[in-house]
Amino acid sequence: MAQAFTKTMARNIFYGGTAFFFLLFLALTFDSMGQLPNRDNRAALEGEFGPKIAMGKILWEENDCIGCHTLLGEGAYFAPELGNVYTRFGNSTDAIKGFIQSRPADGIPGRRSMPQFNFSAEELDALAEFLKYVSEINTAGWPPNTQG
Amino acid sequence: MNNKVMGVRRCTWVYLVLMFFSFITYFVGRLELSGLTISLFVLLLALIKGQLVGAYFMGLGRLRGLWRWPVFIWLFIPGTLISIAFYLSA
Amino acid sequence: MTYKSQSVAKLYFIAAIALFAAQILFGLILGLQYVMGDFLFPHIPFNAARMVHTNALIVWLLMAFMGAAYYLVPEESETELFSPLLAILMFWIFLVAAGLTVAGYLLVPYSTLAELTGNDLLPTMGREFLEQPTITKLGIVVVALAFLFNIGMTILKGRKTVINLVLLLGLTGLAVFFLFAFYNPTNVVLDKYFWWWVVHLWVEGVWELILGSILAFVLIKVTGVDREVIEKWLYIIIAMTLITGIIGTGHHYFWIGTPEYWQWWGSIFSAMEPIPFFMMTVFAFNMVNKRRREHPNRAATLWALGTAVMAFLGAGVWGFLHTLSPVNYYTHGSQITAAHGHMAFYGAYVMINLTIISYAMPLLRGRNAANSNKSQIWEMWSFWLMTIAMVFITLFLTGAGILQVYLQRVAENPQPFMVVQDQIALFYWLREIAGLMFFGGLVVYIASFFVGQDEPEATVAQS
């Protein structure tokens, strides 16, 4: 005997299923938004370094750091992960600033090198604070070790 | 008596069995019985219930060919995995 | 070509192929920079080249989607395009905006570009794939809206087929989810959470509706199988895609500060994501096997089948490879991701666009059904060259990724990133060679448009 398999039913499943799972996704998103304050280190954003961190993020974006680095594993895979660079550099913002400052303008022959951005002291501060803030987000234990 | 009425009767019996098994499961929980044997017994009841629903309510039991089996397989695989997990943690 | 206004598609297709070439060229530069770190430094730093590589890809895919829509919507609706003029106007706006943006990436430092375009007013730049200046993003919105209007009006006044509706739904979703590109809070977790609403809900959501409808259209044309059959399978496949893909977004929410239950939800649903791709493969081969006629454009059929297979391999298999959270814990943000990204984008989106171009271009250029045999043979050669090259690129990147993950994250004494990069350089060299092969395939592909033009159309051998 013939099997019923109708376009109408297929269509209903498409619309119904999509709506169903999108609603479920919204429900989970709603729950996530409620949980984020416990994990996303927003205390730092609201604290005294808040404005610095905000400035640091703008600098991070306006210099396209993500074009070479990853941040929490997302970005380009050309240069080291920076989500945990603060801990990798011994919990030191000074070490981060020193590294950014020390990049040679003409690069290193034959090797990958970070450009020299000529940041001001204030900008360096802001970037370092931003990276410190990111390192204190609860990422469920990622990365597996300090090497990122 | 035609087939259809018989089908409904059969389902009524199945319904009663399902209710009965559910009560057993509940009382096992209520008495807070635990341990591997009890767990597997409860699981087995659940798998039988599932197979009854598949075969009679869904009507897969009277099919020939592949479509007879999806619910059985669905019960079998997670059933086995759950058994293994409970066995290993007992 | 049945309707005169379909011809606007040609502009879009040509520009798409040109940008495709640019994308590959910059891909080669990037590949070389991986092994010769100072190549072109500091004139074209890695990040600038990468922006061109990824943005050119996105723009050319969008252009080809639009071209595909302008081609197939009139034919499906059985009516002329609502406004061919608007389509042409939008084409030039889009092209000029894209051109200026790329020029901006290459000619001035990125921070200068940000300053020139007033990024501080509404900061949206500097996030992966969304590097475009805010003004370009606004331009994209305008172009997308005008495009949707044009397509929507055409469908409204004509026949409403499933292919049309699914395509329109996909394109609308594309525009809607792009709006999240304008949301950029300082809170990095929130930023990333909704950034994925653009990126994931595009490529593993609404774009697949576009992919499915284009594939269905071409299959109807080249196989002659009943529309009714193809359309119901289209519905089932895209239903499965969204059912698995929407919650599948969770596989990006493992390690970015989001709650840990996403590790379960994301793993379970994205483990199901290969299913629709597998169904698509089975579907495409089934339809071709059941074909009721031999279409003289064998190249288009080859591309269609290739799409189904490579999308399954790239998006399905290579995606599954690292989607379970315990695996992803080690592979997240490594060359494994790059491997998956390359094959998935090529298999799903590059190939579907080359499929519709392969089907439509001969008609747009005045042929009856297909190019000459010679041209098709060149095109099929390019298919194999590019596809095999992409398989190798993926395999080499996977090799690089496995080694990277081991040395940097699993081994007893994890080594620093750059030390590890030096140790896997061999794989990068091999990838670059495979990249050159891909480029060769692309050259053959472009050449296929110019060879055999004076020869007669291919015909079907009587069987």
Place this chain on the structure above:
Amino acid sequence: MQEQVIDTSDVLHDRHPPGDLAIWIFILAELSVFAVFFAAYAFTRMNNVELFNEFQQHLDRQSALLNTLTLITSSYFVVRAVAAIKENNHKLCVNWLLAAISMGFLFVVIKSAEYAHHFGEGINLSTNTFYMFYLSLTFFHFMHVIMGMVILGAVAIKAKNGGYSDIEHTGVETGASYWHMVDLVWLILFPLVYVMR
């Protein structure tokens, strides 16, 4: 090709499952997700036996039993609805469907009360692994119950308007199959999450 079904009476040995094939593809997909979830629950429990056993005690087994009975009963009602339409009795079919839907509604009420209790205690998905699974599994199922009610409602409306007959009733069987699936999942969920320890 539109293939029309001409009845599937209880005559034996059909090759195809009742209802539209499309719903069966959907059902199989849903069942797979639940299967993976169940296995994940069991294997995660393996490493957290004490935690799971402790918090399982906090669940309301009575409600779970009631919910089991409502779902089994409504599933049975749906069986009767399908039987009724095969006798070409629209009115009876609609009545059975409405009875099934009200049972589903009862399920929703009981389960909501349970959730209200949990949420009142401040429990959520992030409380611990047990609650993560408990809430994920039951809520995912809960949404299926609602979805099933919507489907049965649509079928009931069409049946009321005489959209089905003893010859053409694929739609009723399609809705029925989905609803049985919702029941089936709960039959495993109930012992696994509430009882087995």
